[in-house]
Amino acid sequence: xxxxxxxxxxxxxxxxxxxxxxxxxxxxxxxxxxxxxxxxxxxxxxxxxxxxxxxxxxxxxxxxxxxxxxxxxxxxxxxxxxxxxxxxxxxxxxxxxxxxxxxxxxxxxxxxxxxxxxxxxxxxxxxxxxxxxxxxxxxxxxxxxxxxxxxxxxxxxxxxxxxxxxxxxxxxxxxxxxxxxxxxxxxxxxxxxxxxxxxxxxxxxxxxxxxxxxxxxxxxxxxxxxxxxxxxxxxxxxxxxxxxxxxxxxxxxxxxxxxxxxxxxxxxxxxxxxxxxxxxxxxxxxxxxxxxxxxxxxxxxxxxx
Amino acid sequence: xxxxxxxxxxxxxxxxxxxxxxxxxxxxxxxxxxxxxxxxxxxxxxxxxxxxxxxxxxxxxxxxxxxxxxxxxxxxxxxxxxxxxxxxxxxxxxxxxxxxxxxxxxxxxxxxxxxxxxxxxxxxxxxxxxxxxxxxxxxxxxxxxxxxxxxxxxxxxxxxxxxxxxxxxxxxxxxxxxxxxxxxxxxxxxxxxxxxxxxxxxxxxxxxxxxxxxxxxxxxxxxxxxxxxxxxxxxxxxxxxxxxxxxxxxxxxxxxxxxxxxxxxxxxxxxxxxxxxxxxxxxxx
Numbered sequence: 001x002x003x004x005x006x007x008x009x010x011x012x013x014x015x016x017x018x019x020x021x022x023x024x025x026x027x028x029x030x031x032x033x034x035x036x037x038x039x040x041x042x043x044x045x046x047x048x049x050x051x052x053x054x055x056x057x058x059x060x061x062x063x064x065x066x067x068x069x070x071x072x073x074x075x076x077x078x079x080x081x082x083x084x085x086x087x088x089x090x091x092x093x094x095x096x097x098x099x100x101x102x103x104x105x106x107x108x109x110x111x112x113x114x115x116x117x118x119x120x121x122x123x124x125x126x127x128x129x130x131x132x133x134x135x136x137x138x139x140x141x142x143x144x145x146x147x148x149x150x151x152x153x154x155x156x157x158x159x160x161x162x163x164x165x166x167x168x169x170x171x172x173x174x175x176x177x178x179x180x181x182x183x184x185x186x187x188x189x190x191x192x193x194x195x196x197x198x199x200x201x202x203x204x205x206x207x208x209x210x211x212x213x214x215x216x217x218x219x220x221x222x223x224x225x226x227x228x229x230x231x232x233x234x235x236x237x238x239x240x241x242x243x244x245x246x247x248x249x250x251x252x253x254x255x256x257x258x259x260x261x262x263x264x265x266x267x268x269x270x271x272x273x274x275x276x277x278x279x280x281x282x283x284x285x286x287x288x289x290x291x292x293x294x295x296x297x298x299x300x301x302x303x304x305x
Numbered sequence: 306x307x308x309x310x311x312x313x314x315x316x317x318x319x320x321x322x323x324x325x326x327x328x329x330x331x332x333x334x335x336x337x338x339x340x341x342x343x344x345x346x347x348x349x350x351x352x353x354x355x356x357x358x359x360x361x362x363x364x365x366x367x368x369x370x371x372x373x374x375x376x377x378x379x380x381x382x383x384x385x386x387x388x389x390x391x392x393x394x395x396x397x398x399x400x401x402x403x404x405x406x407x408x409x410x411x412x413x414x415x416x417x418x419x420x421x422x423x424x425x426x427x428x429x430x431x432x433x434x435x436x437x438x439x440x441x442x443x444x445x446x447x448x449x450x451x452x453x454x455x456x457x458x459x460x461x462x463x464x465x466x467x468x469x470x471x472x473x474x475x476x477x478x479x480x481x482x483x484x485x486x487x488x489x490x491x492x493x494x495x496x497x498x499x500x501x502x503x504x505x506x507x508x509x510x511x512x513x514x515x516x517x518x519x520x521x522x523x524x525x526x527x528x529x530x531x532x533x534x535x536x537x538x539x540x541x542x543x544x545x546x547x548x549x550x551x552x553x554x555x556x557x558x559x560x561x562x563x564x565x566x567x568x569x570x571x572x573x574x575x576x577x578x579x580x581x582x583x584x585x586x587x588x589x590x
Contacts, residue, residue: 015409025401025487026402028395029395029452029453030399032395033417033421036450036452040427043430046430117576118328122336125568126514129512136561137335208314266428266429278427278428285423
């Protein structure tokens with residue numbers, strides 16, 4: 001017994017020795033994770049402290065959280081986050097799946113390639129560029145869109161400065177940038193379906209619609225679940241898109257938790273409060289992802305994460 | 306094809322093709338409009354034209370000649386090169402270690418990377434760490450804070466795991482150290498994966514803007530082209546641009562175009578790789 005323990009120890013030591021070079025190569029990545037991902041987690045305690053420009057003050061428990069949930073601005077940002085995120089997920093998932101299915105029906109490979117090449121592109125443009133492009137196109141004086149609207153007898157609109165239009169405009173721009181890229185993973189899943197299944201279905205007299213309902217769609221469900229969970233992880237990640245497309249005129253419908261965190265935490269130096277607000281966001285996103293993962297596990301017997 | 310398509314299927318095919326054309330137009334018009342107008346001296350009279358009415362390169366000349374515009378451009382280029390080089394090195398080395406199935410502690414090293422995909426401390430705690438390290442108002446946080454993305458790490462790890470182990474054994478017998486094996490065997494065999502992830506990092510660092518605003522508040526001369534672009538087009542106040550009475554439509558369009566160009570140049574080269582890279586990673590991950 002003692003001998004085998006010593007033996008194990010020796011094994012482990014020689015193993016560690018054999019791999020020491022690998023540990024050395026992994027060191028920069030490891031340090032990165034510790035310094036820029038895990039040390040900040042220690043900073044989460046600031047959410048429970050009085051902490052501003054003067055420095056770290058007293059422990060104040062859940063005060064910041066109470067302040068947040070009684071603040072109209074936070075409640076507004078919270079609501080906007082929920083509204084914009086959920087609309088975005090529903091719209092994007094629907095469009096991405098439909099467009100993937102339609103694109104899959106294109107039999108001309110060259111045309112299909114052209115469409116794919118074009119629709120992936122916007123994903124690679126920065127939010128600043130996307131914001132700049134649409135600010136110019138939607139501008140009230142001389143923007144292309146209003147130019148067209150007025151040509152057909154309409155009235156020029158302030159798309160990004162009008163509370164009743166901002167959400168629609170924002171969701172359109174978000175979709176413009178992301179939908180094409182979203183089809184990549186679905187097209188991969190579609191190309192992986194065994195053609196024999198379609199042959200068999202044809203033999204049984206299934207028309208194209210029935211083939212889609214009974215073969216294509218069921219095969220997409222695992223991918224849909226993976227993408228849904230990945231999107232939930234990003235659900236509250238509306239930062240840069242909102243940041244470049246909002247302005248004080250439309251804070252009421254556009255301010256989200258992250259932009260609110262930035263304004264209170266960094267520009268007003270309320271570090272403790274900002275940490276508390278950010279923590280609320282992280283916890284909700286975490287619970288959503290883990291919850292969905294758990295549900296998927298129950299329903300399908302396997303989890304994604 | 307022996308059977309003929311039914312009438313309704315033919316109709317569907319025509320409508321489908323038209324729909325795809327509509328999508329192409331919707332995606333391309335905004336970009337084309339901006340690029341075309343950047344060459345147009347009379348761009349302020351905005352009616353859609355496919356070719357500029359009066360062709361001119363004036364706007365681009367302004368960009369190159371004014372330090373206030375040219376400097377952010379150089380910063381963008383330099384930070385993109387250094388940032389992606391650093392990120393690729395750190396990420397691929399860590400992925401190389403993770404791809405060794407019998408590495409002691411492999412699960413732990415994998416786990417601490419995976420956790421960061423679902424939970425992060427958030428903006429303020431990270432900002433305070435950068436501050437405590439004395440990196441505020443320097444260029445370093447721009448590439449240190451994003452030196453390794455867990456998702457790309459997993460993709461690369463999967464790529465490396467796809468290399469047959471007999472090749473590693475052969476390299477070991479030939480007396481290669483793990484680092485030599487990495488440089489001479491792993492990297493050359495993983496070109497599609499490296500190209501894909503490399504492109505993602507390059508685009509990421511080129512497109513960065515918020516981190517500059519967050520971490521470099523008192524030294525605007527360290528800001529990159531995206532930040533400049535944002536203040537030129539989006540922010541209505543034109544403070545700091547008194548240098549030119551020329552913040553015209555075509556200058557804005559030209560600035561946007563300059564910011565898109567690197568992406569447009571890289572895109573066709575790596576497109577085939579990134580789809581393959583993502584698919585391989587996605588199927589196995």
